[in-house]
Amino acid sequence: MGWEADVDRLPARADEPRSLLVLGEPGSGKTRTLRIAARRAAAQGARVLTARACPSEAREPYACLHQLLLPVRDECEALAEGERRVVQALFTPYDGLPRQRDLSSAILALLARLAKAGPVLLAVDDLQDCDRDSAAVLSFVARRLPDQAVTALFTACGDTPPPGLPADIAVRSLRPLTPKAAARLLDAQPGAPTGRARLELLRQAAGNPLAIIELSRAADRPGRIPRTVAEPLDALPEDTRRALLYAALAEPQEELATLMAALGTDDLRVWAPAETAGLVTLADDRVVFRNALTRLAALHRQPAKLRQQSCRDLAARSVHRAGYLASAAIGPDESVAAALEEAAGRGDRFTAARALERAAQLSPRASDRARRLAAALTAASDLGDPAWVRELYSALAQPGSGAAVCALSGALSLQSHQREAFDLLMGAVGLTDDAPMLLALATAIARQSGLPEHWREVERLRGVKADDVLASLNAQESSRPAQLLAAASLAHHADESDLCAEQYRQAGELLRAQGALGPLAWALPDQVDALLGLGRWAEAESLIEEGLNHAAVHHWTRVELDLQALRTTLRALRGESVPGTVFTGPDWRSVSLHENRATHARMLRACGLTALALGDAEGAFRQLRTLFADDGDPLDPFLSPRCVAELAVAAHRTGRQREAAHVLARVRHRQGDRPTARMTLLMHHAAALVDEDADPEHHFQLAVVNPEAATWPLERALARLDLARWLRRRRRPLEARAQLTVVLETAVRLGARQLAESARAELRASGVAEAPAAEHPLAELTAQQRQIVRLAAKGLSNREIGEQLFLSPRTVGSHLYNVYPKLGVSSRHQLRDLLVCEK
Incomplete structure (x- = not known):
C-alpha cells in the first residue's frame, strides 16, 4: 500500500482522490511511474492525455497545455461556439492568446464531454518545469474536475509541491528503493560490478534507480556522464564547480568547516549557485548531493591533476587524512599504507576492508601486502560479502592461514556450497594452528548441510559431540558477539528458546553497530526459528525482512531461501496462506537442497503448513512426511523432529496414523533417554494422535499441563485444540470449552486467525451459541x-x-x-x- 496503491486506482472511484502529485528526486522513477499508470489506464479503456514539461519552453505561454490537448483538438468542434474558439486559440496563437479564466472553463467543458465516452486520465510529467500559464490552468482544473471519470496524475522533482497547486491535492513521495530492490536492479544490468565495487555503487546510489543504472554503465567508463546531469553542472561558475569537486571527494561524514578550510575560503556564497540549481543542500554542517550522478559528474568532469590536489588539500585539514592521501597516491607508498592500516581499526567492517585492501595495493613489500590482504579478507568476511571475500582470497599469494580458509569457507556456505566449504576446511586441518576455529565453522556447516558424513567427520576429528566444539570456541574466543552467538546456537539446539532469543538479540545489536553482517547471516534463520516458536511473530517478521534485504545485497543464496521459507511458515501460522506457494530468488534453482538439508527442511515445513492452512491435509502429509526417510530417519537431524506433531496432525486427518506412528517411534529412539522439554511435549502431542497403543488423554494432558509448555504458546494451543476435539467427541463438552477458551485467547493474541476460527467453530460445536466477544x-x-x-x-x-x-x-x-x-x-x-x- 502507499502511493503505489493511489496510482493503481487511477482512474479512481468516487471516494478516492481524483488528483495525485508524485514527488521525487531526479532518477527516482517518477516518469516510469507515470508511464505505468498511463499504460494501465489505457488498458482499462481510459482516454490518456500526456504531456512532459520542458525547461526550454517554460516561458512560452500554454506550451504544456498545447502538448496535452493536441490529440483531442478535433473534439473541440463539438463544444459551444465560445468554448470552441477559446480552446482552438491554443493551436492558433497568431489570433491572440485566450484569457486564462476563459480557457480554464473551456477545458473543463472539454473534459466533461470526453468523460461521457469513458474515463479520462491527464498525465503531466515534470510539473516544476511547466510554463506559468499552463500551470495555473491545470491547478484550476485539478480543483474542479468535472466528473469522477476524469482523473489527473502529476509528477514533480523535489520534496515539496510546485507553487500554485491546490492545497488539498493528494501528494505522495517516491522513496529510495529498498536495499533488496536496489540490489536486484543492479544485478539486472549488463556487466554489473561485483564485490567491493558493487557495494560501493549501491552505497553511492542510495536507492536512486537512475543512479544505479548509470553508475553501473560508468563502472568501466568513469567519465561517462548523462548529458542531463552534466549540463546543469557545466553551467555553474568555476569556483562553484571547484567546491563541488571537494564535496564529491569528501567522506560522507566530512564537516562543512573542513571543506571550507580545504577550499581556502569561508564564504558560503560559493555554494549558492549549486543550491539554487537543486544540485546540493547544506544542512547539519554537511554538503549533501541530491543525486549520486551529480556527485559523479562533479568528480569526473575535472582534470586528474586537480582531483589529486583537492585530495591533498582535504588530507591537510581532515581527520580522515589517510583516505585522502590514498586517493592522491599513484604508486606504492608505505607511509600511506601504514596510515590506512591504522585507520582501518576505527571504522566499520566495510570501511576497514576497503582501507586494508587499498593499503595492500600501496604496500611496497610483499610480506606487508600479504598481511594487509589477509586482514582485508577477514574484515570482508565479517561484513558478509562472499564475492568480495573470494576476490581477496584469489589475490593472496599463499592463502593457507586458518583465518583465510575460514573466510572463504564461510563465503561458500552462505552461497549454498556446503560440500565445497566443508572439504576446504578439512583440507586445512593440521596445516594451521587455528584448528578450533576451523572445527567450529565445520560444525556450523554440518548443521546447515545435515549430511551424516559431515557429522561423522567432525566428531571423528574432535572425538567429542559437535556441540562441544562450539563450547570450546566460546571458552577461547574473546569477542563478546562471538561468545553470544556460540551460546545462542547451543541454546537453540537445546530448545532453550528464551535464552536463545535473548542471546541472539544481544549479539545482533553488537554486530549491527559494527557493521558485521557476516556472523548475523549465520544467526538469522535460527533466531527467526526461535522467535516463531516463542510466538514473537512481529519481531520474527522484522528480522525476516531485514535479512532478505541483506541477502539480496550480499548474495547470501541459501540464507535467502531459509528466510523465504520462514516467511511462508509465518504466513501459514497466521492463516494468511494462498495456493501455489513458490519459493523464488535469483539463484534458488541452482541450490542443491541435498547439501542444504536445513534449508530443505524449512521449505518442506513451510509447504506442509501452507497446505494445512488451506485445508489440504493430503498435500500437507506428503510435504511433512518428506522430512523423514522411508525408515523414519530425519532429513535434518534437528529441524525434522520438531515437525513430528504437525506430521501427526496431517496423518490424523488423512487416516495415515500408522505411518506417522512409525516415524514417531524412530524420533523417540533418536532423541534418547533425555529429550528436551520441547521435544517431549511435541512427542506427547503426536502420540495422542497416532499411537494406537497409547492412552490419548494421558498424552494430551502431558502435552499441555507442563508449565514449560507456555514457552511455545502456539504448539501448546494446537495441542489444546486437539485435546478439546477429543473431549467433545467423548461427550465432555464442559472440559472441551475450558480448553477452547484458552486456545481462542492465545490465537487472538498471536494473530493466528485460522486457529482462532477453528477454536470458535469448536466452541459452537460444544454448545456455545457464540464465541465470547471481548471489548474491541x-x-x-x-x-x-x-x-x-x-x-x-x-x-x-x-x-x-x-x-x-x-x-x-x-x-x-x-x-x-x-x-x-x-x-x-x-x-x-x-x-x-x-x-x-x-x-
Missing part, C-alpha cells in the same frame, strides 16, 4: 495510538504517518511495536481486517 482492542489504546493504527491500516509508512501527526518515524514505529500485542496482530496488513471489524 482499540478501546485500550490512547487517542494518538488509535490515530497511528488507522493511518497504518490505510497503508501509510511510518514516515508518512509522522508527517501527518508531527511525530518522528521512530516514535511511530515504537507506538506500533507496543500496540501490536494489545490488538492481537503482528503485521500492518492485519490492521485493515481489524478496522473492518471495528466498523
